[in-house]
Each structure stands twice: as C-alpha cells, then as structure tokens.
Amino acid sequence: MSTTRVHLLRAVNVGGATLPMARLREIAAGLGATDVSTYIASGNLLCRPPADPDGFDRALEQAIETEFGFFREVISRDPGELQAALDAHPFGTGPDLSDAPYGHIYFLAGTPEPELADAFVARDFGAGERLAVIGRDLHIDYPVGPGKSKLTAASIAKGLGVPGTGRNLRTVAKLIALAG
Structure with a gap:
C-alpha cells in the first residue's frame, strides 16, 4: 500500500490559471489515487498515489494541461x-x-x-x-x-x-x- 504524499502544484488559482480543487481531487482519483484531499485553493493535493509517485505527478501534470490548457509542475514529497x-x-x-x-x-x-x-x-x-x-x-x-x-x-x-x-x-x- 502506498503512503500519503503531498503533491504541490505551482501557481494555480493565480494569474488566470484557475484550477478548482474539487476537479483536482477528481482528476487525482481518476488517475488511481486514493484518500484524496486538498488544502486551501493553492494547489496542495494530499493522496495515496498509485505505485509510482513520479509517474503519477507527470500524469497529473498532463491531465491538467489537457483539460485546462496550462502546464504546471507537480512536485511531491512525503x-x-x-x-x-x-x-x-x-x-x-x-x-x-x-x-x-x-x-x-x-x-x-x-x-x-x-x-x-x-x-x-x-x-x-x-x-x-x-x-x-x-x-x-x-x-x-x-x-x-x-x-x-x-x-x-x-x-x-x-x-x-x-x-x-x-x-x-x-x-x-x-x-x-x-x-x-
């Protein structure tokens, strides 16, 4: 079982890069994450990602870019x-x-x-x-x-x-x- 990680997204909900936290949680769950939550609206996602955290971060970046039209790095730490x-x-x-x-x-x-x-x-x-x-x-x-x-x-x-x-x-x- 994976452990909880904090996935930090750069510069969301500022400068026109709007990313609703409810949608971020849905995207993360759709990518296989469990125990998904967010903290404040500045791109702090907490979850248990699938087996490969780095792969999950890259998939999350790609999903956000595809849906919202802007690229934002995702940097995670346990x-x-x-x-x-x-x-x-x-x-x-x-x-x-x-x-x-x-x-x-x-x-x-x-x-x-x-x-x-x-x-x-x-x-x-x-x-x-x-x-x-x-x-x-x-x-x-x-x-x-x-x-x-x-x-x-x-x-x-x-x-x-x-x-x-x-x-x-x-x-x-x-x-x-x-x-x-």
Missing part, C-alpha cells in the same frame, strides 16, 4: 521529507513558527548544481532576503514579506536550473499534520 525540510529551515522557526513569519520553503523539482546554488544564494534580490539551498529545497526568509521581493518563480528556475513551488512555513506544517 510527510517525512516535508518535516525534514521544515526542520532544516536555517532562518529560525520556533515551536509556533513565530521566529520566521515570512519564512518559505521553495520545493524544487530536482537538486540544483552546487555552483548554481552557491551563485544564486549570493545574489541580492533587493529586499534583504536570506536564501539557502539544502538538497532539493530553497529556504527563503523574506524580512519584510514576499510582496516586496524581486525573487520570482522565473528567477528561481533560471538561477537554479530547476523549477519549483513555494509554501510558507505555516502551510508546510499544516500539510505535514494533514498527511501524517
């Missing part, structure tokens, strides 16, 4: 991987996450090359962001919130050589609780 990423967040979290009110983890589709990661985290995006690449996760601290930053999905994908999708620390913690 609850242990999410917890490890949250535990590794280097910019303070505290037991209630209050130490990092604008902390985010940007889950990457792969592990960036070390040279790209080093160059990327050394860049200045103009709002005092602190960045760290740990494995296949980009950790971000936005001292004044993400709205003031010039750090974008496009700049991350170009700079690190892999796409991804970000979630704030509270959302990551909630997804861990729901998946566990």
Whole structure:
C-alpha cells in the first residue's frame, strides 16, 4: 500500500490559471489515487498515489494541461521529507513558527548544481532576503514579506536550473499534520 504524499502544484488559482480543487481531487482519483484531499485553493493535493509517485505527478501534470490548457509542475514529497525540510529551515522557526513569519520553503523539482546554488544564494534580490539551498529545497526568509521581493518563480528556475513551488512555513506544517 502506498503512503500519503503531498503533491504541490505551482501557481494555480493565480494569474488566470484557475484550477478548482474539487476537479483536482477528481482528476487525482481518476488517475488511481486514493484518500484524496486538498488544502486551501493553492494547489496542495494530499493522496495515496498509485505505485509510482513520479509517474503519477507527470500524469497529473498532463491531465491538467489537457483539460485546462496550462502546464504546471507537480512536485511531491512525503510527510517525512516535508518535516525534514521544515526542520532544516536555517532562518529560525520556533515551536509556533513565530521566529520566521515570512519564512518559505521553495520545493524544487530536482537538486540544483552546487555552483548554481552557491551563485544564486549570493545574489541580492533587493529586499534583504536570506536564501539557502539544502538538497532539493530553497529556504527563503523574506524580512519584510514576499510582496516586496524581486525573487520570482522565473528567477528561481533560471538561477537554479530547476523549477519549483513555494509554501510558507505555516502551510508546510499544516500539510505535514494533514498527511501524517
């Protein structure tokens, strides 16, 4: 039996890319997933995928593109991987996450090359962001919130050589609780 995984979709229900969560659940179930649920309308799908999680992610991407006409990466992690990423967040979290009110983890589709990661985290995006690449996760601290930053999905994908999708620390913690 497969375990619950969290499938994170990049940039849905923003910028005209509308994807109803009820339909996302139906698509996932149609692809063979069980125990399907979503959390908030930003593309957080929790389910037990069929035997091959990566194959399920690619099938989900294709089904969404076919039906809705836009491509969005699907990046999945199991609850242990999410917890490890949250535990590794280097910019303070505290037991209630209050130490990092604008902390985010940007889950990457792969592990960036070390040279790209080093160059990327050394860049200045103009709002005092602190960045760290740990494995296949980009950790971000936005001292004044993400709205003031010039750090974008496009700049991350170009700079690190892999796409991804970000979630704030509270959302990551909630997804861990729901998946566990």
